[in-house]
Amino acid sequence: MKRLMFPGTFYVGNDILKDFTKLASCYGKKFVFIGDEVSLNVSKDQLASSFEGSDCECTFILGGKLCCTSEVERISNIEEVKNADCICAVGGGGSMDISKAVAWESGKNLVMIPTTASSDAPCTFVSLRYSEDGAHIISDYMHYKCPEMVMIDSKIVANAPTRLIAAGMGDAMATWYEGTACYRNKKEGPQITETAIALCEMCKKIIQRDGLAAYEAVKAKIVTPQLENVVEANCFLSSMGGLNSGNACGHGFGDWLASVEGGHDYLHGERVFVGLIVQMILEKYPMEEILNMIEFGRAVGLPVCVGDVTKEDVKEVAERAGKELQDDHFMVNLNCDYSPNVLSGAILYAQYLADNLEDEMIIF
Numbered sequence: 001m002k003r004l005m006f007p008g009t010f011y012v013g014n015d016i017l018k019d020f021t022k023l024a025s026c027y028g029k030k031f032v033f034i035g036d037e038v039s040l041n042v043s044k045d046q047l048a049s050s051f052e053g054s055d056c057e058c059t060f061i062l063g064g065k066l067c068c069t070s071e072v073e074r075i076s077n078i079e080e081v082k083n084a085d086c087i088c089a090v091g092g093g094g095s096m097d098i099s100k101a102v103a104w105e106s107g108k109n110l111v112m113i114p115t116t117a118s119s120d121a122p123c124t125f126v127s128l129r130y131s132e133d134g135a136h137i138i139s140d141y142m143h144y145k146c147p148e149m150v151m152i153d154s155k156i157v158a159n160a161p162t163r164l165i166a167a168g169m170g171d172a173m174a175t176w177y178e179g180t181a182c183y184r185n186k187k188e189g190p191q192i193t194e195t196a197i198a199l200c201e202m203c204k205k206i207i208q209r210d211g212l213a214a215y216e217a218v219k220a221k222i223v224t225p226q227l228e229n230v231v232e233a234n235c236f237l238s239s240m241g242g243l244n245s246g247n248a249c250g251h252g253f254g255d256w257l258a259s260v261e262g263g264h265d266y267l268h269g270e271r272v273f274v275g276l277i278v279q280m281i282l283e284k285y286p287m288e289e290i291l292n293m294i295e296f297g298r299a300v301g302l303p304v305c306v307g308d309v310t311k312e313d314v315k316e317v318a319e320r321a322g323k324e325l326q327d328d329h330f331m332v333n334l335n336c337d338y339s340p341n342v343l344s345g346a347i348l349y350a351q352y353l354a355d356n357l358e359d360e361m362i363i364f
């Protein structure tokens with residue numbers, strides 16, 4: 001069996017939220033928007049104005065910082081939510097995970113309105129649920145469909161901090177390297193399609209071509225074609241390529257980095273980028289390509305090595321990772337040796353390259 005999953009529609013545009021009702025009324029008449037204060041502040045006026053003169057209704061609900069069982073239950077029990085045709089997430093990962101849980105458990109339509117381009121969560125069919133204190137993930141619910149619609153206002157993205165678009169690029173840049181590892185590693189279950197690998201490749205090409213320009217555009221808070229291309233890569237291609245292929249060391253080591261001291265302070269895509277450099281070393285990519293990747297990371301403020309994300313001793317972290325990641329569900333997708341000594345060696349070598357790149361000591 002082969003499988004491809006996509007969201008129903010995907011829109012990116014400058015000031016696009018004022019067109020919400022026109023584009024979304026095919027999904028129902030009663031819409032509920034769930035978001036935190038910051039996300040609703042930057043979007044509510046435009047969304048509400050799109051309902052003027054239409055026969056659709058809207059309700060805005062404050063919440064969704066953390067997707068835990070009590071918050072999903074609180075929101076599910078709100079009268080307007082029970083009566084809604086369509087649940088709309090506004091903002092970041094928390095409101096998207098909660099909206100997915102609420103919509104999918106009640107069979108309602110689902111719309112994603114991310115206010116940053118920091119991750120590939122908007123298009124995915126996965127909803128993460130955290131413990132009540134947010135310390136760990138207690139379940140990752142996989143649905144059989146992606147959201148009905150994803151809508152991203154590039155003006156809002158351009159006005160978000162640069163760190164967020166950079167993190168999205170860290171996550172997106174890893175997509176092709178990880179997808180290719182999975183593609184080469186023919187495992188049981190649904191086979192990876194040529195389409196998925198082509199999407200991964202397009203994702204990488206866009207970030208390589210437009211990544212720096214998009215980063216500068218966000219610095220200047222200006223919407224440019226390059227920025228909108230990177231939004232497409234970060235939010236659509238990264239998730240459609242990644243979900244329809246798979247993950248390897250980028251996410252395996254990147255997710256594990258959340259367990260080191262200070263690792264939690266880094267964003268998902270930032271940690272994945274550190275994992276990507278290690279994967280490139282393990283899989284013996286040309287040194288020039290690895291160094292270019294480290295330079296790209298430095299240019300957009302991404303961490304590139306363990307020493308960038310923790311004050312812990314790098315050797316000790318490398319040794320621990322080498323031992324603890326042997327059975328990791330993403331690492332097993334690699335087609336190369338990642339036995340404890342080899343993996344910790346690659347982590348230390350990434351550190352060496354990053355340290356010496358700064359000193360301009362690397363000689364080809």
Ligand SMILES: [Zn+2]
Pocket residue numbers: 120171251268272
């Ligand atoms: Zn990711």
